[in-house]
Amino acid sequence: MQLRFIAGLALVGWMTGVQVQAATLTPSGRNTSVAVTFDRMSVPAQLPIWSNENGGYDTNDAPKWGRNTLVCQSRTSNPYGACPTFPVWLEATPAPYPVSVTFTESTTKQTLVLNVYLTKRRSLNNVVIASNLVPLNAFGGAVTPRGDGTDFSAYLPSSELSKFPSAGTWSATLKMSLMQWPTTCTGNSQNISIGCTNATKLGDWIATLAFKVTDYGNQQIYLPEFGNAAANVDLGLKIFPGGRGTTNVAGTRSLDMCLYDGNNSDSNRVSLIFQDEGSAAPARATGLFSVYRQGGNKNLAQDRLDYSVEVVNPLTKGRQVVQNGSEIVWSGTNKGVLRRVVLPGQRNSVLCVPAPMELITPSFILSSKTAGRYSGTLRVIFTPTTQ
Numbered sequence: 001m002q003l004r005f006i007a008g009l010a011l012v013g014w015m016t017g018v019q020v021q022a023a024t025l026t027p028s029g030r031n032t033s034v035a036v037t038f039d040r041m042s043v044p045a046q047l048p049i050w051s052n053e054n055g056g057y058d059t060n061d062a063p064k065w066g067r068n069t070l071v072c073q074s075r076t077s078n079p080y081g082a083c084p085t086f087p088v089w090l091e092a093t094p095a096p097y098p099v100s101v102t103f104t105e106s107t108t109k110q111t112l113v114l115n116v117y118l119t120k121r122r123s124l125n126n127v128v129i130a131s132n133l134v135p136l137n138a139f140g141g142a143v144t145p146r147g148d149g150t151d152f153s154a155y156l157p158s159s160e161l162s163k164f165p166s167a168g169t170w171s172a173t174l175k176m177s178l179m180q181w182p183t184t185c186t187g188n189s190q191n192i193s194i195g196c197t198n199a200t201k202l203g204d205w206i207a208t209l210a211f212k213v214t215d216y217g218n219q220q221i222y223l224p225e226f227g228n229a230a231a232n233v234d235l236g237l238k239i240f241p242g243g244r245g246t247t248n249v250a251g252t253r254s255l256d257m258c259l260y261d262g263n264n265s266d267s268n269r270v271s272l273i274f275q276d277e278g279s280a281a282p283a284r285a286t287g288l289f290s291v292y293r294q295g296g297n298k299n300l301a302q303d304r305l306d307y308s309v310e311v312v313n314p315l316t317k318g319r320q321v322v323q324n325g326s327e328i329v330w331s332g333t334n335k336g337v338l339r340r341v342v343l344p345g346q347r348n349s350v351l352c353v354p355a356p357m358e359l360i361t362p363s364f365i366l367s368s369k370t371a372g373r374y375s376g377t378l379r380v381i382f383t384p385t386t387q
Contacts, residue, residue, distance in 0.1 A: 023057070023058075023059045023125070023126065024057070024058045024059070024060070025054055025056055025057050025058075025149070026056060027054075027055050027056025027065055027068060027178055027180075027202045027203060028056075028202070028203050029178070029202075029203030029204045029205060029206070030050075030053060030203070030204075030205045030206065030207075031206050031208075032049065032050065032205075032206070032207040032208070033207075033208045033210075034047070034048075034049055034207060034208070034209050034210070035209075035210045035211075035212075036210075036211055036212070037211075037212040037213075037214065038161070038211070038212075038213065038214070039213070039214045039215065039216055039217070040162070040164060040167070040213060040214070040215045040217070040218075041215075041216070041217040043158050043161040043162050044158065044161060045157075045158050046155050046156070046157050046158065047155060047156045047161060048153070048154075048155045049116065049154040049155055049156070049174065049207045049209070050152055050153050050154045050155075050205075050207065051153055051155075052121065052151040052152070052153055053151060053152050053153070053205075054149065054150070054151050055068045055070070055120075055149070055150040055151065055152055055178055056068055056149065056150065056178075056202070057123065057126070057148050057149025057150070058148055058149075059124075059125050059126075059148050059149075061148070062124070062147065062148035063181075064148075064180075065148070065149060065150065065180065066122065066147045066148040066149055066150065067138040067150075067180075067181035068138075068150045068178060068179065068180055068181070068202070069087035069120075069135055069136050069137065069138050069150075069178075069179045069181070069199070070118065070120070070135035070136060070152050070176045070177070070178055070179070070205060071083065071084055071085050071086060071087055071135075071136045071176065071177050071179055071195075072084065072085055072099060072175075072176060072177070073085060073175050073176070073177055073204075078100050078101060078102040078113050079101075079102045079173070080101070080173055080174060080175035081099045081100070081101045081116065081174045081175060081176065082099065082100045082101075083097070083098075083099045083100075083136065084136055084192055084193070084195055085177070085195070086179070086187060086194070086195025086196050086197050086199055087136050087137065087138050087179050087181060087189075087195055087196050087199050088136060088137055088138070088139075088189050088190070088191070088192050088195045088196065089137070089138050089139045089181075089185070089189040089190065089196070090137055090139055090189075090190065090192065091139055095119055095120075095132045095133055095134045096117035096118060096119045096132070096134075097117065097118050097119070097134045097135060097136065098115035098116070098117055099115065099116045099117075099118060099154075099174070099176075100113050100114070100115055100116075101113070101114060101115075101116050101172045101173075101174050101209075102172060103164075103170040103171065103172040103209070103211070104170065104171055104172070105166070105168040105169065105170050106168065106169040106170075106171060107168055107169070107264060107351065108166075108168065108340070108348070108349055108350075110165075110166075110168075110348055110349075112163065112164065112165065112170065114156065114160045114161075114163060114172075115156075115160055116154055116155070116156055116160075116174055117154065117155055117156070117157065118134075118135045118152065118153065118154045118176075119131070119132055119133065119134075119135065119152070119153045120133040120134065120135040120137075120150055120151065120152050120153075121133060121150070121151045121153075122147035122149070122150055123147055123148070123149040123150070123151065124147045124148055124149075125148070126149070128151075129147055130147065135152055135176075136195075138181045138189075138196075152205075154174070154207065161211075164211070164213045165346070165347055165348040166213075166215060166264070166346065166348040166349075166350050167213050167214050167215040167218075167262060167263050167264045167350060168213060168264045168350075169210060169211070169212050169213075170210075170211045170213055171208075171209060171210045171211070172209045173206065173207070173208050173209070174206070174207040174209065175204060175205075175206050176204070176205040176206075177201050177203075177204060177205070178201070178202040178203045178204075178205055179199040179200065179201055179202065180199060180200040180201075180202050181196065181199060182196065182198050182199055182200065184198075185197075185198065185199075186198045214262055214263045215262045215263070215350075216261075216262035216263070217262065218260070218262050218343070218346075219260060219261055219262040219382070219384065220260050220343065221257060221258075221259060221260075221380055221382050222257070222258045222259070222260055222341060222343055222344075222352055223255065223256065223257055224256050224258070224341070225255065225256060227344045228344040228345065231255075233253060233255060233359070233378075234253065235251045235253050235291070235305070235307060235359055235361050236251040236252055236253040236359075236361075237249050237250070237251035237361060238250065238251055239366065242363075242365060246365050246366070246367065247365070247366040247367070248363050248364065248365055248366065249361075249363065249364055249365075249366050249369075250361055250362060250363040250364070251307075251359075251360075251361040252358060252359070252360050252361070253358065253359040254356065254357075254358050255356065255357050255358070255359065256354075256356050257311075257354075257355050257356055257357055257380075258339055258341055258352035258353065258354050258355065259272075259352055259353040259355055259382050259384070260341075260343060260350060260351075260352040260353075261352075261353075261384035262384075263384075264350055264351050265333070265334055265338050265350075265351040265352055265353055266334055266386070267333065267334060267384035267385055267386050268331060268332055268333060268334045268335070268386055269329065269330070269331050269332075269333065269384070269385045269386065270329070270330045270333045270353060270382070270383070270384055271327055271328070271329050271381075271382070271383040271384075271385070272311070272322075272327070272328045272329075272330075272355070272380065272381065272382055272383075273325065273326070273327050273328070273379075273380070273381040274289070274309050274311075274322045274323075274324065274325075274328075274378065274379070274380055274381075275324060275325050275378075275379045275381070276289040276290055276291075276324060276376055276377060276378055276379070277376055277377045277379075279292065279298045280298050280299050281298075281304060281306070282299060282301065283301055284304075284306050285306065286323075287308070287321070287322075287323035287324050287326075288306040288307065288308055288324060289306065289307050289308070289309060289324050289376075289378060290304050290305065290306050290307070290376060291304070291305050291307070291374040291375055291376030292304050292305075292374060292375070292376055293369075293370055293372040293373070293374050294372060294373050294374070294375060295372065296370060296372065300370075301368075302368060302369050302370045303369075303370050303372075304374075305361060305364075305369065305374050306361070306362070307359050307360060307361040307362070308321065308322075308359075308360045308362070309321075309322040309324075309357060309358070309359055309360075309378070310322060310357060310358045310360065311328070311355050311356070311357040311358075312354070312355060312356045312357070313330065313355075314330065314333055314336045314337065314353050314354055314355055315330055315332060315333065315336045319358070322357075330353075333353045336353070337354065338351040338352065338353060338354070339351065339352055339353075339354045359378075
């Protein structure tokens, strides 16, 4: 017996009317804040300001906002961005387009002009059809259809960010105008120096930029007397008559010092450790430092000169006795009196913490020491922190 299964399928079709609605985004002004921190030795590859921010679209009326542009509010003034103030219609313009903007350091008021780079892309029904266009150029290129919407981007590349000359808070404001292309253009849309003078302004695009730039690779103990040279310091020893026909020797030596933290002295805590070379010093008073006679025996007192160190506390302005190998900590140094200096090899001034020191050699009888040249090393270890 053969069984046959037959399935009956009832096929039904429906026809519906599909209505396509226009999508619209009305263009408007923008206020953007960008606050970042980076070090001069490791700048970002690119720092975005606007990333494909929409400048409006209307899928039912492509020319309406599909030809929108961004222009500067001044052609020549750098404070808020300098570039043409009216849009153009040119078949070839370079992209990305540079706009020069002035940055100002908050403390020193030093200024620096950098280029912010802008690009535009065009979309059709929310699909990107052309990119890397010049923001102030309304020309649609060889794209058909020409698009019904625009997006804009602005950024600073590493080549510009690396131009900050010193640590500090560098601020700038970029002000652009979003413009609508008219039905009929007056002026000269083919001349970038003139542009379409009757374009309609749709809103202000403003970006407030605040860059906290550090320079930790340039932390240093600055000794103005020596600049880039090695610090060879004499103890300022002087001979004067002593009692019972003896000849005594003593000395003082002042040495200016300023401490730079690589962050324009924004660190609020400073640690200092003073050390000599750490060789033997039998019978030396606690906390003193020593230099030794070249070729002498460091274990013999007659081949050693002892001295003390005092440093001016930048907060109290009083002298502070330094103990050999012990740590000194000052808190609140960023709120004390700071000094503006130009560090060796730098062009711009920075703020450092002044901490002058004095080397004091107590009086000793000349005959108690072996004649010769005495030398040694004084190490100063500087550690700035923020707590």
